[in-house]
Amino acid sequence: MRAVNLIPTEQRGGQHVGAGRSGGAAYAFLALLAGIALLAVLYGKAHRDISGREAKAATLTAEAQRAQSEASALAPYTSFAALRVQREQAVETLVDSRFDWAHAFHELGRVLTAQTAVSSLTGQIAPAGPATSAAAPTPASPSPTAAAAAASSVSSATPPGSVPVFTLSGCAKSQRAVAQMLVRLRLMDGVSAVALQSSSKGAGGSGASSGGACPASFPSFTVGVTYAALPSAAAAAAATKPGAENVSSAGGKAG
Amino acid sequence: MTGRDRMVLIVVVVLVLLGAGWLLVVSPERHKANGLNSKVSGAQSQLSTAQAALASAQAAKAQYPKAYASVVTLGKAVPAEQEVPSLIYQLEQASNSRSVDFNSIVSGGGSATASSSTSGAAASAKLAGFTQMPFTFVFSGGFFSLEHLFGGLTKFTAHTTSGGLEVSGRLLTIQSVKLAPENAGPAGTVKGPQRLSGTITATAYVLPPSQGLTGGASESAPGGSPSPAAAQSPSSPTAPAIAKVTP
Numbered sequence A: 001m002r003a004v005n006l007i008p009t010e011q012r013g014g015q016h017v018g019a020g021r022s023g024g025a026a027y028a029f030l031a032l033l034a035g036i037a038l039l040a041v042l043y044g045k046a047h048r049d050i051s052g053r054e055a056k057a058a059t060l061t062a063e064a065q066r067a068q069s070e071a072s073a074l075a076p077y078t079s080f081a082a083l084r085v086q087r088e089q090a091v092e093t094l095v096d097s098r099f100d101w102a103h104a105f106h107e108l109g110r111v112l113t114a115q116t117a118v119s120s121l122t123g124q125i126a127p128a129g130p131a132t133s134a135a136a137p138t139p140a141s142p143s144p145t146a147a148a149a150a151a152s153s154v155s156s157a158t159p160p161g162s163v164p165v166f167t168l169s170g171c172a173k174s175q176r177a178v179a180q181m182l183v184r185l186r187l188m189d190g191v192s193a194v195a196l197q198s199s200s201k202g203a204g205g206s207g208a209s210s211g212g213a214c215p216a217s218f219p220s221f222t223v224g225v226t227y228a229a230l231p232s233a234a235a236a237a238a239a240t241k242p243g244a245e246n247v248s249s250a251g252g253k254a255g
Numbered sequence B: 001m002t003g004r005d006r007m008v009l010i011v012v013v014v015l016v017l018l019g020a021g022w023l024l025v026v027s028p029e030r031h032k033a034n035g036l037n038s039k040v041s042g043a044q045s046q047l048s049t050a051q052a053a054l055a056s057a058q059a060a061k062a063q064y065p066k067a068y069a070s071v072v073t074l075g076k077a078v079p080a081e082q083e084v085p086s087l088i089y090q091l092e093q094a095s096n097s098r099s100v101d102f103n104s105i106v107s108g109g110g111s112a113t114a115s116s117s118t119s120g121a122a123a124s125a126k127l128a129g130f131t132q133m134p135f136t137f138v139f140s141g142g143f144f145s146l147e148h149l150f151g152g153l154t155k156f157t158a159h160t161t162s163g164g165l166e167v168s169g170r171l172l173t174i175q176s177v178k179l180a181p182e183n184a185g186p187a188g189t190v191k192g193p194q195r196l197s198g199t200i201t202a203t204a205y206v207l208p209p210s211q212g213l214t215g216g217a218s219e220s221a222p223g224g225s226p227s228p229a230a231a232q233s234p235s236s237p238t239a240p241a242i243a244k245v246t247p
Helices: A025-073 A075-096 A101-111 A144-151 A175-185 A205-209 A233-240 B003-062 B064-077 B084-096 B112-128 B143-154
Strands: A116-126 A163-172 A191-201 A219-227 A247-249 B101-107 B131-141 B157-159 B165-167 B172-181 B196-206
Touching (some): A025 B003, A101 A116, A101 A163, A101 A175, A116 A175, A247 B064, B003 B064, B084 B101, B143 B172
Parallel strands (some): A247 B165
Antiparallel strands (some): B101 B131, B131 B196, B157 B165
């Protein structure tokens, strides 16, 4: 028996119930319209973002240019402020790099006793490195800052790493007084080495060359006093100032 | 072509159309919008920088009177010209107040020691933008008077306890000191305080010729744009100042 399909030809398999006569084209068209609408919305939003951001960038740029032009108009003030800072720093560097001679002499006057008389005193800032003065003793252990400072650029007439060296000549009442003086000289602030170069009776020695010979019974001595190398300006500044930065005039107080 | 095939084809076509629309129209616009974010950020950064520069400049303007006073005051320590008369006056005043005689002033390093020491000073002055002026001073007085004088010379320009700079005179860097008795006689036999001759080798500083004291600025407004870099320019050796004082 041959099977007979009773379903009408137009309603047979492969065709959805809701497709209708258009075969689903209507739905596809609607979906296409919806998609296009969505794309249009997204495009519009992006376009609006672009416009807004361009306007914002233009506004910011204009404000920046205005601020820059105002700053440019005030450039001389900025330059002058920079000049002031630079001058202050340069002067401070020079101030901080100096050796305190007054304090050194004050200490010297404090430690010398009545048993000794200094007839000649020479103090000098030796350049960085080993002491160059023939009269000055070489420090037993050269300061590491001296070598470092010698290698680096200097910033003062007495650059960091320079070594203050004093040479004292005079008379003492006895050799024991010379020994006592050597010990007391070590007590001075900043002294790194004290070296006796000579102490002899009846020689006249260096005392004769600088103001008079010693009495025959008094030994004449020559002593070298070496100070610690001068610190860097930054280290000296850190040690001396708490941080305030201003310049004051003390007119009329000169001297 | 069956109905199902047509439907698949239609769906594919719709998807292709929408994809093409996305890729060709919407996506580039969104990409452009995102790209503008960096432009806005750059502009914002530029504005911040400009505003900071403006604030700094306005602060500099507000501080100008104080800065001008500071620069002028620093000019007492490091003047624009040699100002030897002023230096002599200051030394005379300092020595008189300490019962010390100011005997002589000679320009230039007086001794070999000083010259060896000032070879480094030349470089230093160059570095700081200042020109050095080496001098040799001779004073006479008692030991402690000379000690106080050394302190006074240092205090012409010195740090205050608060850390600021106090300037009352010329900035001097003492490089060597030599003390010796003025009157000959057996050492240790002189009774009472003995007068000493103190020879000091010191360096004063001068602004380089390329800089004025205030860089052309006046009390009311900066005249030009003094470049701080000019202060770092190498300085030329100063013509030796010649000044001798005979008490």
